[in-house]
Amino acid sequence: MPGIDECLLEVMRLPGARGAAVVDWTSGLALGTIGDSPNGDHEATAAETAEVARMAAEQPAFALPALDPSGDRAVTGRGTAPSVEDVIVTTGGGYHILRFVETAFDSSVFLHLWLDRAEGNLALARIRLGEMAERLVLA
Template structure:
């Protein structure tokens, strides 16, 4: 099971990958980064993408229905429960930003951020691979 650095290096092997980060969406801190940053500053990009992730994860419109058997008893408590959102995709003219939430046993406030070049990348493949990496990622 890969740690943060190994996971980020694996993400960068995806066609069209420009940069990647593992970010804590509650604090906005980058736990690890690799490659380029969309705005030239990995820490600022982490804080900005954390805002987007937090908004998506905490919105009642995206909450799982109460009748869904996979919902946690802590559904209303965002801290400690898996967010109801798997990933967020933001499309720009030049690229894609994929924010993939990582479920952990201790806290689900981490996501993988991949910045993908639109001309060279494959959005579907990147989303699938990010999901696989998020499942294997070990946070220690």
């Protein structure tokens, strides 16, 4: 079970990875960073991507209602984990993948990967980020 630093090192092994961070989307603070930042400032990038993550996670249009144990009807007010798994922003030169991390407490963390469009594989990166998000240990 990797911690933040080990997770970020593993993310940077992905083909085309330019930079990565673990970010708290409620505060906009970077819990860990590695590699380059799109604007040269990891903290500013963390705050900016947190706004995108928060916007996606809090929109009712993207929410899937939780079902009661019988599976018959939606239950409201359960848990704080966003139903959104990830957000992908495509730019001319790359992809920004924001992968939400479910935790035992408040689930307010996501992995941000900045991936080069020419060298990276979006599908592979999305799958690997999902695997890493499941194994990430926040202490």
